[in-house]
Amino acid sequence: QVQLVESGGGLVQPGGSLTLSCAASGRAFNMYAMGWFRQAPGKEREIVAGINWSGGTTYYGDFVKGRFLISRDNARNMVYLQMNRLRPEDTAVYYCAAAERSAATMIGNDYHYWGQGTQVTVSS
Secondary structure (H helix, E strand, O other): OEEEEEEOOEEEOOOOOEEEEEEEEEOOHHHOEEEEEEEOOOOOOEEEEEEOOOOOOEEEOHHHOOOEEEEEEOOOOEEEEEEOOOOHHHOEEEEEEEEOOOOOOOOHHHOOEEOOOEEEEEOO
């Protein structure tokens, strides 16, 4: 089992940048594929990005369009989401998730463990 704690959310102006962090505790972090999801008020949860066990394969939601970067540091049990050129429509609670598989996945049901989320608000 793995526990996940997100940090780094906050208020940022449109066009700005923010980096989210996810600290994982528990056994064998490098056995898990990891992902970032988000959920805005009144909307369904959607995948933002996924990364495989080694960090060598990444996937992104269509709306990312080259603005975000997912990465991981297995030595530190950390996953990151660097977000650039933020837009008001990026406002949401962002969740870190872990899947009991090595290959990256963009399917929410593949993920077994979830963090509590961190709020990102993009507004002037």
